[in-house]
Every structure is written in structure tokens, then in C-alpha cells.
Amino acid sequence: MNLLDIFKRRSSAPVARERLQVLLAYERRNRSQPDLVSILREEIMAVIAKHVQIDQDYLQVSMDRGETMSTLEIDIQIPNKSAVPLAMAG
């Protein structure tokens, strides 16, 4: 271990400070918006319900936030048995 290593190991506070600044900037931004995922979930559910009957549990909406881009993942499972298209049923 050389002298530089000792110095590096000691000064962990600047790392803590930087990590916090990045994290909190991100968390504060998210806090100010309403819960986007649950709004999307509700609206997507409403659109699907117009055409196909599915259970709430078959719709998964998740948001993966990245630095420059976020991914919205929507997973809709339509079970074959119960998913009778409304148009056909009617």
C-alpha cells in the first residue's frame, strides 16, 4: 500500500457527498410528479377493457428510469379462456 492509497481510503466523504447529490436530485424530481406509472396503468387498463375483458392482475406496468432515457415496460397477458372479445360476445 503506498501513500496515495491511504489518502484515497480516508477521503470517503467527497464520494458520499457526490452520491447523495446525484441521488437526491433524482428523487426530488420524481417526488414532484404524481405517480406516473399508476396513472398509465389505469388508462391502459381502461383502453383494453373497451375491447377485451382482462383481470387487473394480468396487466403489469413498470418504469425503468435511466440517466438519459427511461423504459416503460407494459406486460399484458390475455388468458385464452376468459378473454372473449366483447364484440364477439355481444
Next chain:
Amino acid sequence: MGKVVVVTSGKGGVGKTTSTAALGAAVAKTGKKVALVDFDVGLRNLDLIMGAERRVVFDLVNVIQGSAKLSQALIRDKRVETLFLLPASQTRDKDALTEEGVGEVIDKLRSVFDYVFCDSPAGIERGAQLAMRFADEAVIVTNPEVSSVRDSDRIIGLLDARTMKAEQGEHIAKHVLVTRYDAARASRGEMLSIDDVLEILSVPLLGIIPESQDVLRASNLGSPVTLSEPLNAAARAYLDAARRLEGEDLPVVVPFERKGFLDRLLGRRAA
């Protein structure tokens, strides 16, 4: 009309209860009438820190549910005449506190006392939100450590959104109280400095409480450190913080724990 101050933090174990007791006792020593209210229903501890654990008959929940009068539940401190404690109940029922009930109790306390300190439970759930709900001011207890600072930031967000004052479009005064601060470690870059914490949270500083053995000793004895050992570094820091809370413009100095020659030689750390 008295002032209602919530002592909060988000994270547990950072010193909310200790700080409530120390600040409350410090303010009461100046002759002000002070009530300390423990909001940690189920896990009450302020009674223990105040050394009043064997004098609890009625509690906050009893008062809210109407089975006891406020005057019956308030415990007068044996050391300071103007200091009172309203203990939390040990019930496991989380919904024992209602917003309406808490509001009524706080209103009554506010009309009798100069200061009402609400000791918040940890977390950001119902209990913590009720403790801050009717506050005029907030003391955010923070350790110079990443998880505590992050949780304080969450709590600041809640204070600005969920308190009665905030909802009425008024400003809730916030202060950061940094506890368990080790100036030597901060100067070596091993611990977040006061400037780091203040810059990240952007809330004014109420005081810096040094990491100290005296605080633990005071808890062991069931006495706020500002009463049992008022000359010690931590107690002096709390006394100064209390004066700032009362509006005095007092410069903050970074406190140093005084160490004996042997301590220094052996590199013994405080607490």
C-alpha cells in the same frame, strides 16, 4: 399561543428522542412552559429518557379516546417545574391516533404551553405524519451519514407537502440539527462535513451536537443531558441550539470533544 415544534428525521436511531428531551429541558430551564409529546405509539421511549417511566399512568391515546383528561396524563418533571411530558401509549393498535384527536390535544397544549415538542416516530408512515401534522416548526435530526441525510430529505419533502401549514400555503420553518458529529473525522474527510449536509439539504442549521459519551450517560441516568451535565460539550451544543430555536442569533461553532492526554495517546474515540 404556544409554538409547536416537531422533532423528526425519517431514519431511526439518529437521536430524535434524546434531542427532544435535551432541547425541551433547555427551553424549560429558561422558565418557558414546555410540553414534550411522545408520538411513538407502541414503542414509547421519551418517558425512559426523561426518567419518568415509573410515573406513567395515562397516555396520549387515553386522552384522545376520552378515558383520561389531558391534565391527568401530563407528567410534571421533578427537576424543572415548567417541563411536562405526555407519554405515548404502548398499544399495538396503529390506528389508535386519529388526526382529529391529535389536533384537539395539540390545540389544548398550545393554549397552555409556550412550546410543544412532538417527538416523531421513525419512518414516513402515519405516525410520523401525525407528529408533524400540526407543527409550526420542524427540527430535522440528521447524522452526517448518507442514509440519514437521504431520509432527512424525504422528511423535508413531507414537511412541505403534508403539514397543515403547508396545505394552507404557509411556510413551515425548518432547522437541521446535526447529531453525533465527529469534527476530527470530518476534517480528515472520513465523514460528511456540516457544509456538505447543509448544502445537500439546503435547510438552515440549528446546531451541531458532537458525538459524546455524555449523551449515553444521560440516557442511562434518565435525565436530559442539558439538565444532568449542562457543562459538557453535547449539552452546551443543545443549550445553544435551544436558544437559536427561540430566535436568538447565535453563531454556530463546531464543537470539539475535550479529550484527555491519555485518550489522545491511545487514540480512544468518544463514545
